[in-house]
Amino acid sequence: MKKTTKNWIATVSAVILAILIAVITYGSFYLVDYALTSKPQSHKKNWGKAFAWYPELRPWLDSIRAERAWSDTFAIMPDGTRAHAVLIRSTEANGRTAVVVHGYTNNSIDMLHIARIYNKEMHYNIVLPDLHGHGLTGGNDIQMGWKDRIDVLKWIEMAPKTFGISADSMRIVVHGISMGAATTMCVSGEKTPKYVRCFVEDCGYTSAWDEFKHELHGRYSLPAFPLLYTASWLTKAKYGWSFKEASPLKQVAKCTKPMLFIHGDKDTFVPTWMVYPLYEAKPHPKKLWIAPGSGHAFAYRDHRKEYIKKVEEFVNQFNTPLYCRTSE
Structure with missing residues (x-):
């Protein structure tokens, strides 16, 4: 019974973690696309x-x-x-x-x-x-x-x-x-x-970090962590510069x-x-x-x-x- 409970908790935790990673990843791509893709x-x-x-x-x-x-x-x-x-x-x-x-x-x-x-x-x-x-x-x-x-x-x-x-x-x-x-x-x-x-x-x-942090909080009431960090990493990988740089x-x-x-x-x-x-x-x-x-x-x-x-x-x-x- 204890083993089954532990397995269930581990499964639920893994699913929650996967969802969080997916949400953060999607949010990072959305933020970079929204803020940095020119029209x-x-x-x-x-x-x-x-x-x-x-x-x-x-x-x-x-x-x-x-x-x-x-x-x-x-x-x-x-x-x-x-x-x-x-x-x-x-x-x-x-x-x-x-x-x-x-x-x-x-x-x-x-x-x-x-x-x-x-x-x-x-x-x-x-x-x-x-x-x-x-x-x-x-x-x-x-x-x-x-x-x-x-x-x-x-x-x-x-x-x-x-x-x-x-x-x-x-x-x-x-x-x-x-x-x-x-x-x-x-x-x-x-x-x-x-x-x-x-x-x-x-x-x-x-x-750019301070400005995006200000907008993230003002528009969406979100803190800098973790979205701004991951978006900055993505920008570095995609465009060669980071928000703090x-x-x-x-x-x-x-x-x-x-x-x-x-x-x-x-x-x-x-x-x-x-x-x-x-x-x-x-x-x-x-x-x-x-x-x-x-x-x-x-x-x-x-x-x-x-x-x-x-x-x-x-x-x-x-x-x-x-x-x-x-x-x-």
Whole structure:
């Protein structure tokens, strides 16, 4: 009788364990597919949203097209992917260039309001890349800013030739929002050319791990263990990177170039608290602006004049020829 009971308990335990393993495995594949599989995109549907939210884009874009300052370009990235970027030229740039990086499931069109600041207000050339798996760039997976840093570094490397400017005359700022901000911070921790002068990150997360943990709890009321661990392992096996490896927090700690941090104090998607450890980890020079009342990625929409002023003052401080000479 005791042997039969033990056998029954062992069988039930094995069945429960098998079910748990199956559920965790299914959940891991679902999470990775849901979060990291890119969907087919075009630029067309983004135009309507851009004009509805930012009507100031229309007259600026009309002038850009009249001057034939807009062009599309494609390049092969280090992993062999064919990547797309929008280029906008300014006859008054004199080497000043902004690389403007979009967020999760967005594309270059979604960043035109930021491009306008640099091009119209500050007379910069613009590079608006579509990240891996977004817009017109190839790839079926989203890289959460981590491997994207390699592609953005490639666009930066190509910038002098792209605009027909010598590297000695080039001065670049990298500005990203949300996942684009995470990408910007990941770029900042790498060795960048001398002509990369400063960075602006707007509502970026501390790490892919922290962001997915926040979403897992917020959307599904689930803890990080075990699903986030197994999903991260699966991502490592499938795409070559893990959630903890994708860490803007670790990258900004290595950055010695100036960075402006922006975050809305009502951000619940990338919660506001994330900006504080990022800011603390970053060595000087740096500056922090918390946009009052703004949710995720809405600091510009809510505070247009102040946003432009904050960005212009910060970038001009560190992207002038005088600063460039004294900092090298």
